Amino acid sequence: QVQLVESGGGLVQAGGSLRLSCAASGIILSIAVMGWYRQAPGKQRELVAAIASGGSTNYADSVKGRFTISRDNAKNTVYLQMNSLKPEDTAVYYCNIKADGLGWYNYWGQGTQVTVSS
Secondary structure, three states: OEEEEEEOOEEEEOOOOEEEEEEEEEOOOEEEEEEEEEEOOOOOOEEEEEEEOOOOEEEOHHHOOOEEEEEEOOOOEEEEEEOOOOHHHOEEEEEEEEEEOOOEEEEEOOOEEEEEEO
16 A cells, blocks of 8 residues: 655745655555646646656646656655745645556545645
């Protein structure tokens, strides 16, 4: 079984920065894609950023140029550096990985709240 533990959320003023981390543990043979999603109140969950095992990245248009996703394969950890935060970035952020833990599955973290005040 694979577990994801997220950290780094919190309250920040507009224009500020936060760094989210998500560490995967358990039986992990390989991780293909690691990513971050977010869900604001009353809205659907949306992809924020994703990074493949080879390092290629994908970002939502709304965060391009402000957020940077990275991963440490040795630590099975993915990071999201968020700069120039805006009130509309306020949401619960979820870590997601597609991993082979005795079978390929999508795994989700418990979510971490990010609140950006104006």
